[in-house]
Amino acid sequence: xxxxxFPCQIEKSKRSxxxxxxxxxxxxxxxxxxxxxxxTRPFVFICVLVIVKTGRxxxxxxxxxxxxxxxxxRDWHVDAGTWEVGVPTSGPNxxxxxxxxxxxxxxxxxxxxxxxxLIRHTSFIVPSADQKxxxxxxxxxxxxxxxxxxxxxxxxxxxxQLIPETYINTGSAVWTSTLxxxxxxxxxxxQIAFHFSSDGNSAGVSWGWYIDEVSxxxxxxxxxxxxxxESGLGDxxxxxGFWEVGKPTTGPHNVxxxxxxxxxxxxxxxxxxxxxxxxxxxxxxxxxxxNPSLQFWHCYSFxxxxxxxxxIRKGKGAWQTIxxxxxxxxxxxxxxxxxxxxxxxxxxxQIAFYFTSDGNSAGLSWGWYIDNILVDPTTAVQEFSQxxxxxxxxxxxxxxxxxxxxxxxxxxxxxxSEVTLKIFDLVGHEVATLAQQRMQAGxxxxxxxxxxxxxxxxxxxxxxxxxxxxxxxxxxx
Numbered sequence: 001x002x003x004x005x006f007p008c009q010i011e012k013s014k015r016s017x018x019x020x021x022x023x024x025x026x027x028x029x030x031x032x033x034x035x036x037x038x039x040t041r042p043f044v045f046i047c048v049l050v051i052v053k054t055g056r057x058x059x060x061x062x063x064x065x066x067x068x069x070x071x072x073x074r075d076w077h078v079d080a081g082t083w084e085v086g087v088p089t090s091g092p093n094x095x096x097x098x099x100x101x102x103x104x105x106x107x108x109x110x111x112x113x114x115x116x117x118l119i120r121h122t123s124f125i126v127p128s129a130d131q132k133x134x135x136x137x138x139x140x141x142x143x144x145x146x147x148x149x150x151x152x153x154x155x156x157x158x159x160x161q162l163i164p165e166t167y168i169n170t171g172s173a174v175w176t177s178t179l180x181x182x183x184x185x186x187x188x189x190x191q192i193a194f195h196f197s198s199d200g201n202s203a204g205v206s207w208g209w210y211i212d213e214v215s216x217x218x219x220x221x222x223x224x225x226x227x228x229x230e231s232g233l234g235d236x237x238x239x240x241g242f243w244e245v246g247k248p249t250t251g252p253h254n255v256x257x258x259x260x261x262x263x264x265x266x267x268x269x270x271x272x273x274x275x276x277x278x279x280x281x282x283x284x285x286x287x288x289x290x291n292p293s294l295q296f297w298h299c300y301s302f303x304x305x306x307x308x309x310x311x312i313r314k315g316k317g318a319w320q321t322i323x324x325x326x327x328x329x330x331x332x333x334x335x336x337x338x339x340x341x342x343x344x345x346x347x348x349x350q351i352a353f354y355f356t357s358d359g360n361s362a363g364l365s366w367g368w369y370i371d372n373i374l375v376d377p378t379t380a381v382q383e384f385s386q387x388x389x390x391x392x393x394x395x396x397x398x399x400x401x402x403x404x405x406x407x408x409x410x411x412x413x414x415x416x417s418e419v420t421l422k423i424f425d426l427v428g429h430e431v432a433t434l435a436q437q438r439m440q441a442g443x444x445x446x447x448x449x450x451x452x453x454x455x456x457x458x459x460x461x462x463x464x465x466x467x468x469x470x471x472x473x474x475x476x477x
Contacts, residue, residue: 113200138175173271294322300326305363306357308324420435421462448460
């Protein structure tokens with residue numbers, strides 16, 4: 001964290017120098033606006049700017065991480081050959097990030113009859129379940145029939161256990177991120193491993209498994225609402241490869257809005273034998289009286305036998321298909337989708353975009369592109385520990401502040417309450433209503449998109465039967 005203190009009233013001749021030195025201002029227009037405001041003041045005041053550097057995991061806390069850039073042998077070893085660390089010259093031909101990654105083979109194809117683990121021999125204690133401990137890693141894989149990769153965990157000196165699935169076939173030649181829930185092992189001292197095996201068919205081998213950016217993280221899972229993908233993947237994950245986030249260079253060649261979207265493949269065509277979901281973090285569907293709905297924009301092109309579906313599940317239950325299947329193509333255009341969520345009102349759910357492709361490698365297409373996901377009304381819940389409930393009403397400072405065009409407002413409820421959250425201008429006119437409904441105890445995050453609203457000072461007010469608090473926010477233009 002850096003603390004910078006500087007005077008805001010300066011000579012106009014120093015305007016350019018001051019603008020260029022302003023930390024934290026994102027654009028030249030924002031810098032100019034900020035300086036112009038300072039120059040019009042008839043007095044001198046002091047601006048204090050605090051810049052906080054966050055890790056790659058966003059708001060998550062990292063228990064440990066491995067990038068394979070340094071001396072990886074301090075924490076890892078291989079029990080039966082095959083695995084190595086370095087610069088890949090086959091398969092993906094590059095790591096997910098940095099210069100190196102771990103791989104079954106960095107150059108060429110893996111051997112037949114392999115049965116080996118890349119083991120993190122440095123054990124660790126899995127945090128308590130209320131901290132949502134999870135293993136996150138990025139991987140690229142391509143396996144021939146009969147071959148595959150698994151994540152293993154071992155408690156103390158016990159036997160290796162599979163968690164949760166086996167990776168087979170291909171991840172569609174893209175680096176994807178996945179999450180493995182570790183809460184079942186809370187409080188246990190464990191080791192983790194990446195286990196690779198291949199059958200005896202030496203004529204049927206492939207590039208193998210590439211692993212990068214491995215970490216164990218904690219903190220509540222956050223459902224960003226709306227989800228525009230402008231801040232990356234967040235707490236979404238792909239269960240079996242394929243899905244990535246960025247700017248498409250094939251298919252529609254553009255996003256619906258902004259710079260990024262989610263896609264089965266951003267560049268090129270998807271692979272055969274696909275079977276993967278892009279899965280959200282859990283969130284609570286607003287009550288039925290608020291007419292909750294799922295909305296998103298998509299563009300797609302599937303070959304015969306391939307398709308996309310939208311699915312939902314309550315808690316850890318089975319996935320249910322609520323939209324689709326989408327087949328053939330959308331005519332090369334982005335189109336909106338709407339689904340009524342009242343049947344799931346007040347339930348904790350996850351949504352997923354489920355893509356499947358058959359085994360026909362000659363019949364492939366561009367795939368599925370997803371943008372601007374919205375659960376309306378726009379409320380997102382961070383789950384919390386029942387052992388450590390929120391003990392008081394609290395309205396937090398919005399973040400970021402100043403902002404343009406959107407900001408997030410968070411508050412805590414210690415008990416179920418009738419909640420109103422509204423935005424007002426300087427003269428008290430109501431600008432927006434973000435919430436007006438009954439909510440359960442918890443921590444809530446609301447995103448206010450102020451697109452089309454004039455810049456200036458605004459106020460947001462949280463009101464319940466027993467609590468009222470107002471805070472100030474600044475919209476820059």
